[in-house]
Amino acid sequence: MTHTHETVHVALGDRSYRIEIGHGLLADAGKWVAPMLSRPRVAVVTDDTVGPLHLDTLRAGLEASGVEMTHLTLPAGEATKCWRYLSETVEWLLEQKVERGDMVVAFGGGVIGDLVGFAAAILRRGVRFVQIPTSLLAQVDSSVGGKTAINSPHGKNLIGAFHQPALVLADVAVLGTMTERDFLAGYGEVVKYGLLGDAAFFDWLERNAPALAAGDIDKRIEAVRWSCQMKADIVARDETEQGDRALLNLGHTFGHALEAATGYSDRLLHGEGVAIGCALAFEVSSRLGLCAQEDPSRVRAHLKAMGMKTDLNDIAGALPDADTLMTLMGQDKKVTQGTLNYIMARGIGAAFVTSDVDPKVVKSVLEDALALA
Numbered sequence: 001m002t003h004t005h006e007t008v009h010v011a012l013g014d015r016s017y018r019i020e021i022g023h024g025l026l027a028d029a030g031k032w033v034a035p036m037l038s039r040p041r042v043a044v045v046t047d048d049t050v051g052p053l054h055l056d057t058l059r060a061g062l063e064a065s066g067v068e069m070t071h072l073t074l075p076a077g078e079a080t081k082c083w084r085y086l087s088e089t090v091e092w093l094l095e096q097k098v099e100r101g102d103m104v105v106a107f108g109g110g111v112i113g114d115l116v117g118f119a120a121a122i123l124r125r126g127v128r129f130v131q132i133p134t135s136l137l138a139q140v141d142s143s144v145g146g147k148t149a150i151n152s153p154h155g156k157n158l159i160g161a162f163h164q165p166a167l168v169l170a171d172v173a174v175l176g177t178m179t180e181r182d183f184l185a186g187y188g189e190v191v192k193y194g195l196l197g198d199a200a201f202f203d204w205l206e207r208n209a210p211a212l213a214a215g216d217i218d219k220r221i222e223a224v225r226w227s228c229q230m231k232a233d234i235v236a237r238d239e240t241e242q243g244d245r246a247l248l249n250l251g252h253t254f255g256h257a258l259e260a261a262t263g264y265s266d267r268l269l270h271g272e273g274v275a276i277g278c279a280l281a282f283e284v285s286s287r288l289g290l291c292a293q294e295d296p297s298r299v300r301a302h303l304k305a306m307g308m309k310t311d312l313n314d315i316a317g318a319l320p321d322a323d324t325l326m327t328l329m330g331q332d333k334k335v336t337q338g339t340l341n342y343i344m345a346r347g348i349g350a351a352f353v354t355s356d357v358d359p360k361v362v363k364s365v366l367e368d369a370l371a372l373a
Contacts (some may be wrong), residue, residue, distance in 0.1 A: 003217050004224040010232040012239060015164045019144060019228050023217050025171035026057045026132070030065025031235050032169055033130060037102035040067045042130075043093055044106040045116045049076040050134045053177050057130070058097050058107060069105070074112070078264045081150045083114050083159075089119040093127075098221035100124050103166065109135035110142035114157070117148030121163030128166040135178060135269050136186025139170040140227035141192070141248075144234040147197030155331050156256055159179040170222045170228070172272055183213065185271030188251075188278070190223055193230045195278055195299065195326070196250040201226050206302055213306060240367065246353045250343040251277030258312075261320050261372070272309040279303060279310055284365050285344045288357065295348055313373035326359065 005022035005036045020032060033042065046055060051073045062069050074080050093104060104127055106116035113131050120129035133143035149160025175183065187209065194202030205223070212219040220284065225338075231248065238245040255273030262268040282296035303310040312319060319325070330340055343358045 006221060006233050008225060008228045010164070011236045012164060012308050015146075017165060017167055019168040019170060019232070021139075021170045021172070021221055023171065023173050023221065025169050026054060026174065028064075029060045029061035029064070029132070029134070030067045031168065032167060033062065033103065033105075034065040034067050036128070036130075036166055037067065037103055038064075042067060042069050042105050043096045043098050044069050044071040044105040044107050045074065045089055045092075045112060045119070046071060047076040047080065048111075049111050050108045050174075050194075053244070054134060054174055054280055055107070056356070058105075060077060064333055071107075074113070075114070076108075078111055078270075079333050080252055081082070081111050081157075081277050083150065086115060086119055086150050090114060090123055093119060095121055098127060099122065100127055102127060104129040105132060105215070106143075106165075107132045107134065108138070109133065110138045113143050113145070114149050115140050117165065118150060118160050119147070121161040122150055126163065129163075131168040133170055134174045136175055136183055136224075138186075139172070139175075140186065140222050141189040142232065143168050143170070143288070144228055145232045145245075145248075146239070151242065156259065156264070157346070162317070163271065168228075170224055172217060175220060177275050183284065184306060185269040185275075187213065187306060188271035188273075188275035188308065190227050192248075192250050192274055192300065195228045195345065195348055196247050196351040197230055197234075197283070197345070197349055199347070200370050201230070202302075202348050206303040209302075211304055233340050234350075243353070246341060247343060247351050250345075251275065251279075251281055253277065253329050253340065253342060254280045254300050256326050257331075258315065258319075260328045260331070261325060262315065267316050268309075272315075275303050276310060276312065280365060280369065282345055283341060284362055285346070285368075287361050287365060288344065291345050291347045291350075295345070298348065311366065311372065312369040315373070319370060319373060322363050322370060325366050326363055329362075 003023040008019040116183040132145035133139045146164035147155035152158045255279030285291045339355045
């Protein structure tokens with residue numbers, strides 16, 4: 001059966017690009033990539049989870065249009081986003097004689113997209129790159145908008161650059177090889193879009209997300225399209241996060257603190273931290289009188305219905321106390337002049353940025369959540 005194909009435009013003047021969303025795009029990769037090349041070759045960086053599953057399909061898809069590829073395979077996992085592998089990637093790209101007119105391909109999830117995008121940003125002061133995101137989280141979030149980075153012991157994504165891709169190819173067919181846990185973690189970023197700016201999307205997800213999780217291709221394409229369109233609109237208004245783009249961090253300040261508290265390990269995946277963080281952000285908003293008390297309940301009910309981590313007691317192992325979590329939140333890179341900006345909500349689909357949040361309320365929400373854990 002033929003599935004829909006969607007295109008989302010990211011409007012950034014001479015750095016504008018398209019996000020192509022469909023089923024089976026890897027097999028046609030050359031058709032999309034070849035017209036952008038100054039010579040018919042690309043350097044692909046992937047990881048040891050994605051490579052064995054999908055590299056042959058990508059190679060065949062490129063060769064069909066006469067494009068040859070070389071590839072580097074890095075270890076999978078968040079720990080790869082570090083100086084060591086950035087350096088290894090850059091040196092490998094130089095060995096491949098990648099020039100400014102050439103194209104680097106980031107073929108993997110958010111880790112590979114972030115690392116390879118940053119390598120492309122600093123290689124020869126900037127070469128073009130294509131994002132071919134292979135996880136739901138990367139397709140709806142990290143591959144779009146040009147944020148690239150590696151992690152530091154001081155925190156996540158603290159070393160990086162804004163470097164927009166030349167093209168994003170989101171092939172939902174590759175989502176079929178994801179584990180259920182990884183898919184649902186990525187769904188944490190999907191649901192975030194409904195919560196931050198589009199109540200109609202959240203309504204749609206309440207009705208359609210079970211089918212989407214069960215493998216409905218067209219619903220997956222629609223969810224990726226809707227998420228990418230929302231992100232593209234926000235990025236076009238505020239590319240370097242001076243204002244509106246911070247809305248995309250809904251749930252992230254709590255989530256990043258929880259990721260740090262669990263050592264960026266498999267105890268808590270990024271998208272799981274975001275989902276729990278969204279529930280916490282709505283709880284704080286409700287206690288501040290910003291939104292109805294029903295809103296946090298509705299958020300948590302939907303996450304629970306999807307079988308997702310929703311509460312602190314869904315995280316395996318011990319967590320630090322509320323004061324320590326507050327300190328970890330203060331390490332977030334969204335701190336300006338020592339003030340932490342929160343993303344709060346006046347309701348589902350109505351998030352806003354504010355620094356005017358009483359820390360005592362945040363602490364009490366965390367204390368109550370920990371008491372249940």
